[in-house]
Amino acid sequence: MNWKDALLKIDFQQNTRLRFGEPLAKHTHFGIGGETTAYVEVNTIDDLATLTHFHREWKVPVAIIGKGSNLLVSDKGFNGISIRLIGELANLDIEGNIVIVGAGQSLPRLSKMMSKTGLSGVEFALGIPGSVGGALIMNAGAWGSSFGDVVTDVTVMRDTGELIKLTHDEAQFEYRHSGLEAYFCVISATLKLQPGDVDAITTHMNTLFKQKIETQPFVEENAGCMFKNPPGDSAGRLIDISGLKGHRIGGAEVSTVHGNFILNLDNATANDVLDLVAYIQKHVQEKTGIFLQTEVKRLGFD
Ligand SMILES: Cc1cc2nc3c(=O)[nH]c(=O)nc-3n(C[C@H](O)[C@H](O)[C@H](O)COP(=O)(O)OP(=O)(O)OC[C@H]3O[C@@H](n4cnc5c(N)ncnc54)[C@H](O)[C@@H]3O)c2cc1C
Structure with missing residues (x-):
């Protein structure tokens, strides 16, 4: 049996979707790139853990794709499994000024939700069209702020399927770089934001966004x-x-x-x-x- 047939046999949970021969140009902001052999939208942590075992057993290369806003895919595509995080892996939980956000969540959506909730710290992110996972990997930022600044811990999955929680320091945030690439997948992050006035936060967010679209x-x-x-x-x-x-x-x-x-x-x-x-x-x-x-x-x- 080849690995594609074996992948088809996996009994994924509801809402995890598998396709073959998916053009990656559709999933990148560049609109460039050939097909990925397999493309899986993964809905649950359990399904993601199943894919880590599959990856090790069949020695198939795996790539985690966020929103594809910082990605150049080759013209011949990717010979392996491309994974995108959805559902449970894109959750957003707010408790006071502490926010737990899944890596599949959209960064602009997070920015808007936080402004509506009266939480400050991610206003800069409205104009960055990535996912939270991509923003953690890249330590995305603008206007002197970086995503890592508001992160207190990050949960990652090893290629054994094991989940581990890293502190802010262990995530090793640097300018447009982090130490998180060493893991199979970034799962979620805890953010500590500052309570503030909804109108003031929204105005600040919109001002930064306007400046961005005027200059880029x-x-x-x-x-x-x-x-x-x-x-x-x-x-x-x-x-x-x-x-x-x-x-x-x-x-x-x-x-x-x-x-x-x-x-x-x-x-x-x-x-x-x-x-x-x-x-x-x-x-x-x-x-x-x-x-x-x-x-x-x-x-x-x-
Ligand atoms: C118009 C435009 C404006 C932009 N402005 C800015 C800006 O102001 N500041 C800035 O910093 N960036 C900016 N970017 C770049 C980009 O949006 C950010 O780097 C963003 O954080 C990338 O997130 P993504 O989900 O699109 O990642 P992708 O492009 O999908 O992936 C980037 C890398 O992260 C990895 N990755 C993604 N998710 C995970 C995960 N869950 N686990 C493990 N690895 C993962 C991928 O494998 C890849 O190596 C801009 C891009 C565009 C198109």
């Missing part, structure tokens, strides 16, 4: 900032002074609004994007002496 491209397909900001500088500024805004390779173009965004303007391939990334890195280094590190994660490349 929001309509065209992209994966957010392509490069990390080097210490004390901004990747967008370096790309701008290197004269690269508007530079195009195939269907991929450096945004004319913000140089750190690469847009999929005309059926760009993943190779177009990577060629443009390499072009930017080369020219920025020649012009400024700084080598830009990429922020966007890759899936399905050798």
Whole structure:
């Protein structure tokens, strides 16, 4: 029996959905990428634990996909199982100013819910179109705030199916990075937010969102900032002074609004994007002496 037949035999709980040959372009904000062999929307912790055992038994590669807003998938796709967290894994529980949120929950939705509840700390997140899991892995942030700042602990699953709770320090949050990638899957986080006035929090959230859509491209397909900001500088500024805004390779173009965004303007391939990334890195280094590190994660490349 091959692993696809074996996967079909698993008796998943209700609402966990399995499909084969799913185009990952549909599940990324870039709108780029080939098919994943199998795609599972996992509804429960038990089903996720079952998949850890399957992954080890059949030695099948597994990728956890959040909202795909920081992901470039290769044109040939991903030869393995792509997992997305839904249902029980996207729960939201609020007790006073303590919030337990599942990794599958949407970050903008969390931001809106917290403003309506009168809890401050995630106003910056309305304009970040990821999941809570992706925001924990990336320590997503904006306007001087990062998601890790409000996190007190994180629950992760090992590839044995075992759940463990990590403290804030054990999660090792850094600029657009955390130590959570070492685990099979991020399950949930506990947040400690500050009680405040609903109107003031909502106004603050909306102001930050407005500033974002005025200064960054929001309509065209992209994966957010392509490069990390080097210490004390901004990747967008370096790309701008290197004269690269508007530079195009195939269907991929450096945004004319913000140089750190690469847009999929005309059926760009993943190779177009990577060629443009390499072009930017080369020219920025020649012009400024700084080598830009990429922020966007890759899936399905050798
Ligand atoms: C228009 C736009 C604006 C953006 N603005 C910002 C911004 O202001 N600040 C910022 O920081 N980012 C920004 N981003 C990037 C992106 O939204 C964030 O990095 C976000 O946190 C990614 O979350 P995601 O769920 O989409 O992760 P994905 O892109 O799906 O995945 C990113 C990585 O996290 C892993 N992952 C996701 N969920 C889990 C999980 N539960 N367990 C284990 N691994 C997991 C994936 O395997 C992958 O390696 C922007 C993106 C877009 C498209």
